[in-house]
Amino acid sequence: MAGKFQAVDLATMHLLRKFERHIELSANERNVLAKAVSDIKVYGPHSDIIRESERVSAIHLIVDGFCCRYKLLPDGRRQIISFVIPGELCDPGVLMLDRMDHTIATFTPTIVGILPRESILEIVANFPRLAKIIWRDTAVDDAITREWLVNVGQRTALERLAHLLCELHVRTRPNDKTGQNQFNLPVTQAELGDALGLSAVHINRTFQDLRAQGLIENSGKTYRIMDFDALANIAMFNPSYLQSSDYGRE
Amino acid sequence: MAGKFQAVDLATMHLLRKFERHIELSANERNVLAKAVSDIKVYGPHSDIIRESERVSAIHLIVDGFCCRYKLLPDGRRQIISFVIPGELCDPGVLMLDRMDHTIATFTPTIVGILPRESILEIVANFPRLAKIIWRDTAVDDAITREWLVNVGQRTALERLAHLLCELHVRTRPNDKTGQNQFNLPVTQAELGDALGLSAVHINRTFQDLRAQGLIENSGKTYRIMDFDALANIAMFNPSYLQSSDYGRE
C-alpha cells in the first residue's frame, strides 16, 4: 500500500502548509499535526463524503478533487453552501457540533485526508496556537457563507454568477500555474444553479451574456477570466471577506 | 453610576448562564468569566454597534434589545445576515478575524456588554472548556447562516417567511413567559425584506397570505403563531440546525 502512505503524506503536507501560512511551527507542533491524518479515503465522482445528521467523527481535508457542501429540502431542492478545493478542510465549522447539519460531497474523484475528531479536539485543547488557526479557518469559511447569502439574497443572476467566478478566481489563483487567469470548475450548469439559487437554463443564458460581454471564456469546464476588473465591477466583488493573503496584508 | 454596575452584572449573568447551559463552571472559570465584561454600552434604535471593516476590538453580548447583523452592497442593497436576541453574543464568529466583514446594528434601544477581544482570547487560550463552548456557539451561529442561505436560495416567499417565523419562535420560546406562542419582532416589513431577499411590498402580501390561512396573527410587532405545525410544514422547518435544547437532546 505504498500509494496510500504517499497520499497520507500528501495530506499531511497540505495540512502543515496550511498552518505555516500563519505561523512558524515548532517541532512539537509539527509532530502532533503530522500524526493527525489517520487515514486517507478515495471517493468516486458525485458521492457523499459525510451526510447531514450523521455524527461528526472526523474532519476531512481535501487532498485532490473538487467538492461541495450542500443542504437538501425534503422535496429535493438543493442549496450548495460552498465549494471546497484541494488543500482546504471541508468542515472545520462542525467540529464543535455533534451532528452534521449539511452534507459534503464530491464532484470529481477525490482523495481526502481523515482527521479524527478526537485528534483535532486534543490538538485544540493542548496547542492554543494551532487551535487559533483552525478556528480562524472556520471564521473565514463562515465569512464566505455570509457573502454567499448576500449573493443569493441581493444580487441579480448576472451579478451572482460574476461574483462566484470572481471568488473562485481568487481562491484558486495560488494554484494557477498557467498565469492565464483560468481555473477548473468541474460542475454542471445545473449544479451552479443549485449554488446560486437559479435554474440551469438561466445559468446557461447568463453565461452567454458574460461571454458576449467578453468577460469570460471557457472550453469545457475550464473557465478563463478575460477582464477581471469588469467582472468584479459587475459583481460588486470585494475580496476582503476571503482574508486572502493575495489581497489583504499579512 | 449604580445603573451601569447593575447592567454589567446583568451582562455577566447572561454570560454565565450561557456557559452553564453546557457545563458546571469551576470557581476559577466563573471568576474569569465574571471579569470578562469590561463595560456596557447603550445604543439608540437603528444605530450601528460595529461596522464592516472596523477592527474587532471586542465581542458584544446583547443584554437587552433586538439587533441584527448585515452586509451592504455599494449601491445600497442590504442583506441582513441574522437577528440577534438578548443573551446572545452577536459576533463570536469574527473573534479570530482582524476586521469585521459585516455590520452589527440595533433595531430597538439596546444594552450591550463589551467583552474585550484580548480578554476572550486569553480565556480561549487558558480555559479549553470555555473555549470549546464559545467555539460551539459560533458553530451554531454558522449553522443558522447556512439555513438562511438555503432559505433565500431555495424557498418561495411564503416558505421563507414561514421559516423565519418558525426559527424566531423556537429561539425566543425560552423567554416566552406568556405561553401563547408569541414573540416580539420589532422590525419593519422593509427590514424583513432585507432579511429574506424580498421587497417590502411582497412581505406585506405574504403576511396577508399567512394570516388568511390562519397560521399567524399579529398586533403591531407582536406575532403569534396560531398553528406551528402547519407553519413548519409549509416552511419545511427542521429545527435541528438550531441545536436547541428544547428540541435536541442535552
Place this chain on the structure above:
DNA sequence: CGACTATTTGATAGGACTCAACCTCCGTGG
C-alpha cells in the same frame, strides 16, 4: 457508433418587483 448526459434554444408562464397612491397609526407641538 450508440446511449446518456449536458448544453443550448425557443416559447410561455408566473412570482416577485416597481411605482404610485392611499390609509393608518403615533408622536409632536401648537
Place this chain on the structure above:
DNA sequence: CCACGGAGGTTGAGTCCTATCAAATAGTCG
C-alpha cells in the same frame, strides 16, 4: 386636545426577471 407630519402598512396596476416546459444540439464515454 386636536392638527399636523412622518413613518410604516396596504392596495392596485403594470412590468420584468427568472422559472418551466419541451425540443434540438453537442459532447462524452464505453
